[in-house]
Amino acid sequence: MPTQTKTKEGMSFSLNEEQELLKQTIRDFVEKEVKPHAASWDEKEEAPLSTIKKLGELGILGMPIDPKYGGSGLDMLSIALVMEELARGDGSLALTVAAHNGLACGHISNFGSEGQKQKYLPELATGKKLGGWGLTEPGSGSDAASMKTRAIKDGDHWVLNGTKMFITNGSIGETFVILAVTEPEKRQKGISAFIIEKEDKGFKAGKKLLKMGMRSSDTSELILEDVRIPDSRRIGEINKGFINTLMILDKGRISIGALAIGLAQASFEESMKYVNQRETFGKLLKEHDVIRFTLADMAVDIDAARLLIYRAATYACEGKSFTLEASMAKLFSSEMAMRVCNKGIQIHGGYGYIREFPVERYLRDAKLCDIGEGTSEIQRLVISRELFKKYGV
Amino acid sequence: MKIVVLVRQTPDTEAKVKVNSDGKTIDPNGITWIINPYDEFAIEKALKIKEQVGSGEVVLLACGPTRSEEAIRQGLAMGADRAVFIKDDKLEHIDPFVTSKFLANELQNIEHDLILSGKKVIDIESSQIPIFVAETLKLPFVTFVMKINEVDFGNKKITVDRESEGKHEIVEAKLPALITCDRGDDHPRYASITGIMKAKKKEIKEISLDSIDLNSLGLSKEDLEKGARTAITNMELPPARKEAKIFEGEIPEKVAALVKALREEAKVI
Ligand SMILES: Cc1cc2nc3c(=O)[nH]c(=O)nc-3n(C[C@H](O)[C@H](O)[C@H](O)COP(=O)(O)OP(=O)(O)OC[C@H]3O[C@@H](n4cnc5c(N)ncnc54)[C@H](O)[C@@H]3O)c2cc1C
Numbered sequence: 001m002p003t004q005t006k007t008k009e010g011m012s013f014s015l016n017e018e019q020e021l022l023k024q025t026i027r028d029f030v031e032k033e034v035k036p037h038a039a040s041w042d043e044k045e046e047a048p049l050s051t052i053k054k055l056g057e058l059g060i061l062g063m064p065i066d067p068k069y070g071g072s073g074l075d076m077l078s079i080a081l082v083m084e085e086l087a088r089g090d091g092s093l094a095l096t097v098a099a100h101n102g103l104a105c106g107h108i109s110n111f112g113s114e115g116q117k118q119k120y121l122p123e124l125a126t127g128k129k130l131g132g133w134g135l136t137e138p139g140s141g142s143d144a145a146s147m148k149t150r151a152i153k154d155g156d157h158w159v160l161n162g163t164k165m166f167i168t169n170g171s172i173g174e175t176f177v178i179l180a181v182t183e184p185e186k187r188q189k190g191i192s193a194f195i196i197e198k199e200d201k202g203f204k205a206g207k208k209l210l211k212m213g214m215r216s217s218d219t220s221e222l223i224l225e226d227v228r229i230p231d232s233r234r235i236g237e238i239n240k241g242f243i244n245t246l247m248i249l250d251k252g253r254i255s256i257g258a259l260a261i262g263l264a265q266a267s268f269e270e271s272m273k274y275v276n277q278r279e280t281f282g283k284l285l286k287e288h289d290v291i292r293f294t295l296a297d298m299a300v301d302i303d304a305a306r307l308l309i310y311r312a313a314t315y316a317c318e319g320k321s322f323t324l325e326a327s328m329a330k331l332f333s334s335e336m337a338m339r340v341c342n343k344g345i346q347i348h349g350g351y352g353y354i355r356e357f358p359v360e361r362y363l364r365d366a367k368l369c370d371i372g373e374g375t376s377e378i379q380r381l382v383i384s385r386e387l388f389k390k391y392g393v
Numbered sequence: 394m395k396i397v398v399l400v401r402q403t404p405d406t407e408a409k410v411k412v413n414s415d416g417k418t419i420d421p422n423g424i425t426w427i428i429n430p431y432d433e434f435a436i437e438k439a440l441k442i443k444e445q446v447g448s449g450e451v452v453l454l455a456c457g458p459t460r461s462e463e464a465i466r467q468g469l470a471m472g473a474d475r476a477v478f479i480k481d482d483k484l485e486h487i488d489p490f491v492t493s494k495f496l497a498n499e500l501q502n503i504e505h506d507l508i509l510s511g512k513k514v515i516d517i518e519s520s521q522i523p524i525f526v527a528e529t530l531k532l533p534f535v536t537f538v539m540k541i542n543e544v545d546f547g548n549k550k551i552t553v554d555r556e557s558e559g560k561h562e563i564v565e566a567k568l569p570a571l572i573t574c575d576r577g578d579d580h581p582r583y584a585s586i587t588g589i590m591k592a593k594k595k596e597i598k599e600i601s602l603d604s605i606d607l608n609s610l611g612l613s614k615e616d617l618e619k620g621a622r623t624a625i626t627n628m629e630l631p632p633a634r635k636e637a638k639i640f641e642g643e644i645p646e647k648v649a650a651l652v653k654a655l656r657e658e659a660k661v662i
Binding site for chain 2: 017018020021022024025028029057058059060062063067072073074082
């Protein structure tokens with residue numbers, strides 16, 4: 001077993017015993033309860049609610065939540081480890097967890113009032129209720145601050161109107177964090193966050209969206225028509241919603257990056273198995289140099305992404321600023337997953353293209369990582385902006 | 394109510410085992426280690442009893458090289474309360490007899506109403522250790538138990554269901570007793586994240602080999618290296634399985650060919 005050595009000159013690249021145990025436990029769970037079903041969940045295009053419930057029992061739905069509110073209180077690196085392992089079994093399930101944990105629970109945990117935390121976090125932490133987070137709208141994604149959903153103050157209540165788009169857990173979730181404009185002329189400095197409950201009058205999930213990948217992760221429109229809620233549902237200060245959102249997204253990007261790594265790892269492992277079975281030109285695939293080199297490239301790519309994710313997550317654990325590192329890690333991991341999952345299919349040849357083998361699903365799932373929680377272009381925007389700041393350009 | 398569970402770390406069932414050049418031991422490189430699966434059933438049964446009774450303590454007892462600590466932590470993460478670990482890398486290759494002597498010796502220092510263990514360890518395919526332990530401690534024991542029907546700590550009685558050769562036997566034993574466990578209907582629980590976090594803070598009491606008086610256990614130093622009662626003299630991997638024979642053609646032809654092969658080649662009919 002590698003022992004954790006820390007010299008003055010070097011840095012440690014080993015996980016500690018607790019992190020190893022966490023990774024192993026999730027891997028065990030995924031091998032037995034997730035991997036064998038992922039293909040049929042994808043086929044049905046339905047979120048596996050009974051498995052999601054089991055995730056709640058294990059504490060996976062309360063990862064960032066303080067144990068005081070029934071959560072597991074995990075640090076960002078541990079969360080990244082769990083995300084990778086979940087995605088190694090099923091990208092969709094990992095996405096369900098990412099939206100619930102990182103976005104919905106994360107927003108309430110970080111910026112909610114004591115009363116809101118006591119009311120909402122325990123049932124989210126155990127998975128009794130699933131959470132969702134609504135920023136994107138039909139007309140605004142990358143340019144999220146141009147959103148149209150409006151919240152107007154009416155006495156000590158707010159009235160919300162608008163439509164949210166592409167919301168993960170939209171039709172299976174029960175507790176939502178919704179971003180809405182409170183002062184239109186102030187753009188991103190005029191947006192606030194609210195908690196909306198499924199039963200709120202005037203609130204409903206619109207149509208379920210059918211997707212290319214991540215098909216057993218639920219994605220819906222959310223429609224708000226004169227939804228009237230008390231001011232106690234507002235999260236954090238008025239007009240601070242968007243600034244808080246950027247902080248939520250920094251962490252969310254680490255999760256999505258880790259998810260991409262899990263998919264790439266899965267594709268790599270399937271390919272490793274396959275090259276030991278398939279023969280062409282009188283040799284096993286693994287005996288062809290080109291195939292060996294492809295596998296080597298895949299492994300290097302995956303490890304490079306993993307190190308970037310570990311760095312960003314470690315910065316987050318240490319309380320350092322990690323916006324740049326998280327964006328770099330998310331960008332590299334998502335594009336890496338597309339490269340690696342594509343190679344995984346190529347190694348499988350025709351079999352890689354048919355749904356009996358899982359590698360085509362990994363590629364379909366991986367594409368989401370290029371888009372969700374900030375597209376790759378938006379990551380490049382963030383990275384260059386941070387770099388210009390750093391270099392005073 | 395105190396339950397002690399004997400645990401051992403074994404190579405993963407999926408691990409590709411290689412034999413060392415000495416031809417007697419396995420090469421530990423590249424092996425992932427797991428908690429012996431049958432010991433996991435024992436831990437699950439112990440935790441269920443504790444949950445039913447509503448109080449008590451589940452203590453893990455292990456004897457092995459340093460790496461075994463991972464298996465112990467895993468058991469603690471599942472929910473066991475604490476552990477005692479007879480730890481030394483010299484314990485890598487000891488035989489079941491020596492192991493049982495160490496375990497029995499330590500059990501005298503741990504309060505127990507019931508001792509559980511797996512029905513066998515999957516590394517050396519042995520079921521001897523717990524039985525030797527029970528014999529040494531003069532405890533009643535029941536092996537291959539599928540289900541613990543009832544534990545009555547007040548009247549010091551346990552009733553269990555063991556399966557043997559196609560029949561079920563319901564056995565009653567006086568406590569303290571030792572029970573070796575099969576799976577039954579149990580699904581060992583996954584450690585929860587909170588379980589894992591708590592496991593770090595749970596006590597693993599380490600017993601060093603040096604603190605044990607070998608003579609008083611009737612053992613010598615050589616027994617540690619060569620084995621006291623049994624020794625592995627040679628180890629080899631099973632021969633690669635012969636390739637399957639696939640018969641081609643229409644079903645009647647295939648059946649005829651199969652029957653012919655079973656009669657003439659395999660000589661089984
Ligand atoms: C499966 C799925 C789940 C999702 N879950 C959620 C969720 O739970 N909550 C939520 O709020 N949102 C969610 N989203 C929305 C997601 O975050 C957005 O789709 C994403 O931010 C991109 O926005 P858009 O789709 O409007 O694309 P657009 O913003 O319209 O972008 C179109 C293209 O233009 C590029 N582009 C845009 N602006 C620039 C620029 N300035 N410079 C260069 N290129 C640019 C983009 O990178 C992209 O390639 C989800 C999306 C999907 C597909």
